[in-house]
Structure formats: structure tokens, C-alpha cells
Amino acid sequence: MxxxxxxxxxxxxxxxxxxxxxxxxxxxxxxxxxxxxxxxxxxxxxxxxxxxxxxxxxxxxxxxxxxxxxxxxxxxxxxxxxxxxxxxxxxxxxxxxxxxxxxxxxxxxxxxxxxxxxxxxxxxxxxxxxxxxxAPGQALRRDGAKAGDDLWVSGQPGLAALGLAQLQGKIELPEALVQRCLTALQRPRPRIALGLALVQRQLASAAIDISDGLLADVGHIAERSGVELRLNVGQLPLLPRGVDPLLAQRCQLAGGDDYELAFTAPAEKRMALAALAADLELPLWRIGYAAEGAGVSLYDGDGAPLPPEFMDQFKGYDHFRAT
Amino acid sequence: MxxxxxxxxxxxxxxxxxxxxxxxxxxxxxxxxxxxxxxxxxxxxxxxxxxxxxxxxxxxxxxxxxxxxxxxxxxxxxxxxxxxxxxxxxxxxxxxxxxxxxxxxxxxxxxxxxxxxxxxxxxxxxxxxxxxxxAPGQALRRDGAKAGDDLWVSGQPGLAALGLAQLQGKIELPEALVQRCLTALQRPRPRIALGLALVQRQLASAAIDISDGLLADVGHIAERSGVELRLNVGQLPLLPRGVDPLLAQRCQLAGGDDYELAFTAPAEKRMALAALAADLELPLWRIGYAAEGAGVSLYDGDGAPLPPEFMDQFKGYDHFRAT
Structure with missing residues (x-):
């Protein structure tokens, strides 16, 4: 040996x-x-x-x-x-x-x-x-979000969790989705170019990767920045077709192992962010905004608040809670 | 929870x-x-x-x-x-x-x-x-030893291995040694001040910590520097009294978990190293020298080479060899 x-x-x-x-x-x-x-x-x-x-x-x-x-x-x-x-x-x-x-x-x-x-x-x-x-002072920290900022997420959150469910035999994904979800799970592409561009173009006020699930991770931005983040589920990327919608939404909001970035940015950066998405060939979704307050709250497509019980079904991954 | x-x-x-x-x-x-x-x-x-x-x-x-x-x-x-x-x-x-x-x-x-x-x-x-x-270019690497350099070691190598043998019930150390060996094992003091001083006073040509055992680790200096290191077992620190001499020597030469430094230094630095030992209140032992050649060889107190079989009984710790 x-x-x-x-x-x-x-x-x-x-x-x-x-x-x-x-x-x-x-x-x-x-x-x-x-x-x-x-x-x-x-x-x-x-x-x-x-x-x-x-x-x-x-x-x-x-x-x-x-x-x-x-x-x-x-x-x-x-x-x-x-x-x-x-x-x-x-x-x-x-x-x-x-x-x-x-x-x-x-x-x-x-x-x-x-x-x-x-x-x-x-x-x-x-x-x-x-x-x-x-560059000094330019890092995208979690504590820079301000009330009024938009909340954004990159790519297609939830695919990795769907891939895991498929591997575990809990679901059967449509043929067209299998490879995409398994790639998201097994060969995630860290969003290096996105992070660098957000710094170089000075577009973002705070950022985090959503490896613990979108809701849990934007919760960290809310906590460290001292703002409330209001997330409109109607503005999330369309759910993949052929998957149970409730499961897909759960994966999107709370599935771990996605290596997309969530970030906040002032509203006047919307055009620049659209240009960045085109440059990177990476979708960037404006999914909510920051307000005075604390925590994360969810709104439906009409802007009406969803009840707290809706939120409770989505729990981020916590290694010592899992027992 | x-x-x-x-x-x-x-x-x-x-x-x-x-x-x-x-x-x-x-x-x-x-x-x-x-x-x-x-x-x-x-x-x-x-x-x-x-x-x-x-x-x-x-x-x-x-x-x-x-x-x-x-x-x-x-x-x-x-x-x-x-x-x-x-x-x-x-x-x-x-x-x-x-x-x-x-x-x-x-x-x-x-x-x-x-x-x-x-x-x-x-x-x-x-x-x-x-x-x-x-400071740039000043780090104590393993590859700087030159033929003619002295070989040094700090402190009292072997105490940690004796402490472990005691804890495992394999030996019974004399009362006076127990605490010292257990401290060496459980609360080792990294030789930060020694490393910094060797750089600041420009005394050493190569260095390594001997966490894998003295022989194994000076072997890394020999290999990376392309020299032979000749170690005189008669110049090693006196073995602790009240311990089986063969066991003590084995711990000293091959016991892992010591966080002393072994280093090489030009012969003209002997006085400066003696002064450093006094400043740090840390014994520094000149235990051999580097020569043209390869590997590590052992000599007795009279300078006569010890046979290779003597060396074979001392094997450094290798996590995948241990099986």
C-alpha cells in the first residue's frame, strides 16, 4: 500500500x-x-x-x-x-x-x-x-442591505433538491429535467463571475449564497442588515414543469445545496442588473425587496401577505436541528 | 437543542x-x-x-x-x-x-x-x-539545508510519546515525569518565538516541526534539500531518568506528537544560537550535521556509524502505513 x-x-x-x-x-x-x-x-x-x-x-x-x-x-x-x-x-x-x-x-x-x-x-x-x-471595502457582506433595496436571486433555485429527491427515489422527474437537476446537485457552478461583476460594477448592497436554502439564507441577510425582506413568491422563477408544484416550491424556497447567489441592490440598479444578466447569460430574478423591520415574510403574486403557517413548512438546513 | x-x-x-x-x-x-x-x-x-x-x-x-x-x-x-x-x-x-x-x-x-x-x-x-x-523570502523552508550546516533540535523530544504510553497503560513513568510528559502530549507549546527569532536573526537554513517524529521529519529536510543528515545519538538531550532507555530513545527519535523544531544552520551561527537559547530559556541541541548525500544516518557518541538495522526500528508515523 x-x-x-x-x-x-x-x-x-x-x-x-x-x-x-x-x-x-x-x-x-x-x-x-x-x-x-x-x-x-x-x-x-x-x-x-x-x-x-x-x-x-x-x-x-x-x-x-x-x-x-x-x-x-x-x-x-x-x-x-x-x-x-x-x-x-x-x-x-x-x-x-x-x-x-x-x-x-x-x-x-x-x-x-x-x-x-x-x-x-x-x-x-x-x-x-x-x-x-x-478590493478593500468592496466585499459583498451580509450586512449591507437597506430598506428600499430590491432582493434578487440568480439562476434556478431548487434544482439540486429535486435532483437529490430523484436520486433517493422519492420522486420521478420528467426525462428532460433529470440531467439538469443532477448537474445542479453534483456539479454546481459557483457564481464567481456574478460575484466579481457585482463588485466591479458596484451593483449589490449585500449578498449570500443559498446553500442552506433560499429562505434560510436571505434570513441571514435580513438579520445581519437589520431589515425585513419581503419575498414575493409570484416573482420567483417559473417552477419546472412536470413536478408536483408544492414539492417544487418547497425545493425552490427551502431546498439546500443550491449555489446560486441571493443579493440586494438599490432600485436604480435594475437596468444595470438586466445588462449584467445578459452579459453573463445567467438569469437574475427580482423576487422582493427590503423594508424597515425584521425577518423574512412571504407575499403572493398579488402582493397579499401569506400567513406565517405557509412559511413554517419551509425550514432551512441546520445540521444540529435535523435530529 | x-x-x-x-x-x-x-x-x-x-x-x-x-x-x-x-x-x-x-x-x-x-x-x-x-x-x-x-x-x-x-x-x-x-x-x-x-x-x-x-x-x-x-x-x-x-x-x-x-x-x-x-x-x-x-x-x-x-x-x-x-x-x-x-x-x-x-x-x-x-x-x-x-x-x-x-x-x-x-x-x-x-x-x-x-x-x-x-x-x-x-x-x-x-x-x-x-x-x-x-517577510518575503525569509520563511524557513525544508529545502534550504546545505552540506556543512549543523542540525539542531529544540526542547526535549520524546516526552509526548512517553505521555501517551503512560495514558495507554503501557508504561509507568516515575512520578516526577508524569506531569511533564502529559503536558507535552496534551498542552504542547508551539515554538512560535523560536521560529520568529530564527527568521529575524537569520540563523537557520531550513526548519520543520517534528510532529511525525524526529527521524521522519529531518528526513523531509534531507529529501527536500538534497543533503544527507548525520545525526549523532550521543548529542541528543539526555534521556529522562527512570524510563527504560531503549523505549526512551525510541520515543526521542521516532515518537510523534512533539511540537519541537528541528532546523539546520551554518556552523558560524553556533554562538548566536547559544545566545538565542538563553534569551528564550529554551534548550537548543546541536545533534548532527548535513553532508553531501541523501537520507538520514545515525552515529553513536564516538562518531561511528550505527548499522541500518538500528534505524529500522524507528519508523515515523504515517496514517496509511499504520495498517
């Missing part, structure tokens, strides 16, 4: 042109761009909690990196470097090679250097730390 | 004066010091592999941070920020509070801000990423 050091060297030592020193020493050495702020995030993925233990390792490698790049995207930071720590029940070469392939494919596509890591034996657990850069 | 978000907020949201933005957003935001290089490391600790599952959580919190700060120390970097990701089998408040106490005690003592993290359910697993700063 190859040693830990050989395994790491074989699969995780790609070129690191953007680093002073890559893997193989006590630390990686990086030279931050002068004057830029550093955005740093860490995420841990556990078998049986965040993914099924028999998940295709190549897709898992991709996704493990994607969830971290999504956090950088949500700050409007440009991804630069990542570190990967993992515990594995056994040194399974084929598994590792496939995982590394998925991980490095997204890393290369995102111009991110894999600069370090750690490998150990243990129950399957993957922990990535991602570092990016953003 | 409190939610994940409440748990994190309650125990892991200390002040972060050294960060632009601490925990609670998609990323932390940090402002690196102008011109400095960033040293980054990540380490994963798994219950049953790196520590006993019933380990005192306060000591575990301390050690989880210490092993990462030790990697920064081994580069000569000044610790600035850390992120902590953890999976826990249950949301045990008392355990978390004690773990956080140990973690934050060392963080404060090291002037490190805990700027972010992630908490999830799963088998007990702790992953820390630590970031530090070092």
Missing part, C-alpha cells in the same frame, strides 16, 4: 503558478496582491450528512471545491488558492484519483492553485479552505 | 481585532500586512487516530490549535488568523464549551484571531487552517 506521502504527492501535487511555495512544506507561502483584502472560508463535508457515502468520487471532488468557491463568489472575491484536508477510511487509489480529477478540473477552470492539505485515516470527511482577494 | 448557528455564535465568536470581518458571513475578510508573504497550513485531527475519543475537550481544543501554530512556527511565520471546522456526533454544549475554552486560551496567548469556521454533524473530526505572515 502506498504511503500517505506518496498518495498526496501522486494525486494532489499539481502546478501552483500563483503561489510562492506549494504543497510539501510545513506551510504554503502566498504573496497577496498589494492592497487587496483576503477573503477566507472553510467548509467541511461529511459522508452521510452532506453527500451519500457511495457518491461518485469525481463529482464529489468537484463539489467539495465548488461549495467553497461559492462562498468566495458570495463575497465578490476572486478565488486564488485552496487547501484540502481529508480523512479517508482507506487509501483507495482509484477513489482518490477520481476525486482529485473532479477537484482539479474545477480548480483549473477557476484558476485556483491547490497549495496545501492534509490526509489522514478516518471516517470520510473533506475540509476545504479557500482564499480569494477583493 | 440549540441550533448550529446558535452553538457557533455562543462558543466561537470571540473578538477579532486583527480582522476586517470575523465569523458570520460567507467569508472572513483579512487585511494582510503590506508586502508580507502569507504562510497557510491546514491540519485535520480525527478521533481514534490523533487523539483518544474520550480526551479531555479543553486539552483537545488547545492541542487542535497548537498543531497548526506549530506549522507556522516551523516556517518562522507570525500567527495572525485561524479558522476552525469541526464535525461532532452531537451538539454537546459542555463539551463544546470546554473545547472552545482550550482553543481560545491558546489563541489569545498567541494573539491569533478566530475568524471563521464551520460546524456539522458527523464522526468527531477537527480541521484547523492557520494563517501567518513572514
Amino acid at each position: 502506498p504511503s500517505e506521502f506518496e498518495l498526496i504527492a501522486r494525486h494532489f501535487a499539481g502546478p501552483t503558478p500563483g503561489a510562492v511555495l506549494g504543497p510539501g512544506d510545513d506551510c504554503a507561502l502566498l504573496q497577496p496582491s498589494p492592497g487587496m483584502e483576503l477573503a477566507v472560508t472553510t467548509d467541511m463535508l461529511v459522508a452521510g450528512v452532506h453527500f451519500l457515502p457511495d457518491t461518485d468520487p469525481e463529482g464529489l471532488g468537484w463539489k467539495t471545491l465548488a461549495v467553497n468557491l461559492s462562498d468566495l463568489a458570495a463575497m465578490g472575491a476572486k478565488p486564488r488558492w485552496v487547501l484540502l484536508a481529508g480523512s479517508l477510511p482507506e487509501a483507495d487509489e482509484a477513489w482518490l484519483a477520481a476525486f482529485a480529477k473532479g477537484f482539479f478540473t474545477l480548480a483549473r477552470a477557476s484558476q485556483v492553485d491547490v497549495v496545501g492539505g492534509d490526509t489522514t485515516r478516518g471516517p470520510l470527511n473533506l475540509c476545504v479552505t479557500a482564499l480569494g482577494e477583493v | 440549540p441550533s448550529e448557528f446558535e452553538l457557533i455564535a455562543r462558543h466561537f465568536a470571540g473578538p477579532t481585532p486583527g480582522a476586517v470581518l470575523g465569523p458570520g458571513d460567507d467569508c472572513a475578510l483579512l487585511q494582510p500586512s503590506p508586502g508580507m508573504e502569507l504562510a497557510v497550513t491546514t491540519d485535520m485531527l480525527v478521533a481514534g487516530v490523533h487523539f483518544l475519543p474520550d480526551t479531555d475537550p479543553e486539552g483537545l481544543g488547545w492541542k487542535t490549535l497548537a498543531v497548526n501554530l506549530s506549522d507556522l512556527a516551523a516556517m518562522g511565520a507570525k500567527p495572525r488568523w485561524v479558522l476552525l471546522a469541526g464535525s461532532l456526533p452531537e451538539a454537546d454544549e459542555a463539551w463544546l464549551a470546554a473545547f472552545a475554552k482550550g482553543f481560545f486560551t491558546l489563541a489569545r496567548a498567541s494573539q491569533v484571531d478566530v475568524v471563521g469556521g464551520d460546524t456539522t454533524r458527523g464522526p468527531l473530526n477537527l480541521c484547523v487552517t492557520a494563517l501567518g505572515e513572514v
Whole structure:
């Protein structure tokens, strides 16, 4: 059986042109761009909690990196470097090679250097730390939304949750939707270009990725910004056809594992955001607005408030609540 | 049961004066010091592999941070920020509070801000990423040793392994040694001041921490530097009295979990290193030297080479070899 050091060297030592020193020493050495702020995030993925233990390792490698790049995207930071720590029940070469392939494919596509890591034996657990850069004071924080701002979301939230339900055999999606939902679940594309453009064009006042579900995550913006966010369910993207509407709406509002961005923006940015959506070929949906108050409330297509009981059926994902 | 978000907020949201933005957003935001290089490391600790599952959580919190700060120390970097990701089998408040106490005690003592993290359910697993700063080109890498350099080690390697053997009931240490060995195992002090001084006084050509055991780790310096390291076992610190000499020597040469530094330095730095040892009140032992060649070889107190079989009994810790 190859040693830990050989395994790491074989699969995780790609070129690191953007680093002073890559893997193989006590630390990686990086030279931050002068004057830029550093955005740093860490995420841990556990078998049986965040993914099924028999998940295709190549897709898992991709996704493990994607969830971290999504956090950088949500700050409007440009991804630069990542570190990967993992515990594995056994040194399974084929598994590792496939995982590394998925991980490095997204890393290369995102111009991110894999600069370090750690490998150990243990129950399957993957922990990535991602570092990016953003101009000082320009990061898209959660606490910048102001009453009167519009609330936006990108893409088609809910597809990942539908994909998971399909995989678990709980639903049978129409043929035309299967691949789209599975891709959303297994190969999510972090919205890096959207985050960078929101910063560069100074369009957004606050942002978050909706990995814990749209309602739960916009709730974080509301809380940190001290505003109420009023979400009009009639302005959400059309639900996919051929899916039970209630289920589809639940996935859209509360399904986890979507790596779209929700953000607030002043009303005068609507034209600029429409132009951005066209430039990125990515739909941006204006789904509500911020008001004086607190929390998230839901309105129907006619602008009438939905009762709190409607909201109660949608709960975001909370790892310790789930019991 | 409190939610994940409440748990994190309650125990892991200390002040972060050294960060632009601490925990609670998609990323932390940090402002690196102008011109400095960033040293980054990540380490994963798994219950049953790196520590006993019933380990005192306060000591575990301390050690989880210490092993990462030790990697920064081994580069000569000044610790600035850390992120902590953890999976826990249950949301045990008392355990978390004690773990956080140990973690934050060392963080404060090291002037490190805990700027972010992630908490999830799963088998007990702790992953820390630590970031530090070092002047460009000054970091203590593993690849700088030159033939003719001396080989040094700090402190008293082997105590942690003796402490573990005691805890496991394999040996009975003399009363006077018990606390010292358990402290080395449970509350290791990363050699931050030593690493910083080696950089500031420009004394070392290469360095590493000896968390995998002295022999295994100096082997990494030999390999990366392209030199042979000749270690004279007669120049190692005196073995603790009252311990089986063979066991003590094995712990000293191959015991893991010591967070001392091994480093190489030009011979003309001997006086300066003696002065440094006095300044830091930390013993520094000159235990050998680098020569043209490869690998690590052992010599007895008279300078005669020890046979390879002597070496074979000491194997460094390798998580995937251990099976």
C-alpha cells in the first residue's frame, strides 16, 4: 500500500503558478496582491450528512471545491488558492484519483492553485479552505442591505433538491429535467463571475449564497442588515414543469445545496442588473425587496401577505436541528 | 437543542481585532500586512487516530490549535488568523464549551484571531487552517539545508510519546515525569518565538516541526534539500531518568506528537544560537550535521556509524502505513 506521502504527492501535487511555495512544506507561502483584502472560508463535508457515502468520487471532488468557491463568489472575491484536508477510511487509489480529477478540473477552470492539505485515516470527511482577494471595502457582506433595496436571486433555485429527491427515489422527474437537476446537485457552478461583476460594477448592497436554502439564507441577510425582506413568491422563477408544484416550491424556497447567489441592490440598479444578466447569460430574478423591520415574510403574486403557517413548512438546513 | 448557528455564535465568536470581518458571513475578510508573504497550513485531527475519543475537550481544543501554530512556527511565520471546522456526533454544549475554552486560551496567548469556521454533524473530526505572515523570502523552508550546516533540535523530544504510553497503560513513568510528559502530549507549546527569532536573526537554513517524529521529519529536510543528515545519538538531550532507555530513545527519535523544531544552520551561527537559547530559556541541541548525500544516518557518541538495522526500528508515523 502506498504511503500517505506518496498518495498526496501522486494525486494532489499539481502546478501552483500563483503561489510562492506549494504543497510539501510545513506551510504554503502566498504573496497577496498589494492592497487587496483576503477573503477566507472553510467548509467541511461529511459522508452521510452532506453527500451519500457511495457518491461518485469525481463529482464529489468537484463539489467539495465548488461549495467553497461559492462562498468566495458570495463575497465578490476572486478565488486564488485552496487547501484540502481529508480523512479517508482507506487509501483507495482509484477513489482518490477520481476525486482529485473532479477537484482539479474545477480548480483549473477557476484558476485556483491547490497549495496545501492534509490526509489522514478516518471516517470520510473533506475540509476545504479557500482564499480569494477583493478590493478593500468592496466585499459583498451580509450586512449591507437597506430598506428600499430590491432582493434578487440568480439562476434556478431548487434544482439540486429535486435532483437529490430523484436520486433517493422519492420522486420521478420528467426525462428532460433529470440531467439538469443532477448537474445542479453534483456539479454546481459557483457564481464567481456574478460575484466579481457585482463588485466591479458596484451593483449589490449585500449578498449570500443559498446553500442552506433560499429562505434560510436571505434570513441571514435580513438579520445581519437589520431589515425585513419581503419575498414575493409570484416573482420567483417559473417552477419546472412536470413536478408536483408544492414539492417544487418547497425545493425552490427551502431546498439546500443550491449555489446560486441571493443579493440586494438599490432600485436604480435594475437596468444595470438586466445588462449584467445578459452579459453573463445567467438569469437574475427580482423576487422582493427590503423594508424597515425584521425577518423574512412571504407575499403572493398579488402582493397579499401569506400567513406565517405557509412559511413554517419551509425550514432551512441546520445540521444540529435535523435530529 | 440549540441550533448550529446558535452553538457557533455562543462558543466561537470571540473578538477579532486583527480582522476586517470575523465569523458570520460567507467569508472572513483579512487585511494582510503590506508586502508580507502569507504562510497557510491546514491540519485535520480525527478521533481514534490523533487523539483518544474520550480526551479531555479543553486539552483537545488547545492541542487542535497548537498543531497548526506549530506549522507556522516551523516556517518562522507570525500567527495572525485561524479558522476552525469541526464535525461532532452531537451538539454537546459542555463539551463544546470546554473545547472552545482550550482553543481560545491558546489563541489569545498567541494573539491569533478566530475568524471563521464551520460546524456539522458527523464522526468527531477537527480541521484547523492557520494563517501567518513572514517577510518575503525569509520563511524557513525544508529545502534550504546545505552540506556543512549543523542540525539542531529544540526542547526535549520524546516526552509526548512517553505521555501517551503512560495514558495507554503501557508504561509507568516515575512520578516526577508524569506531569511533564502529559503536558507535552496534551498542552504542547508551539515554538512560535523560536521560529520568529530564527527568521529575524537569520540563523537557520531550513526548519520543520517534528510532529511525525524526529527521524521522519529531518528526513523531509534531507529529501527536500538534497543533503544527507548525520545525526549523532550521543548529542541528543539526555534521556529522562527512570524510563527504560531503549523505549526512551525510541520515543526521542521516532515518537510523534512533539511540537519541537528541528532546523539546520551554518556552523558560524553556533554562538548566536547559544545566545538565542538563553534569551528564550529554551534548550537548543546541536545533534548532527548535513553532508553531501541523501537520507538520514545515525552515529553513536564516538562518531561511528550505527548499522541500518538500528534505524529500522524507528519508523515515523504515517496514517496509511499504520495498517
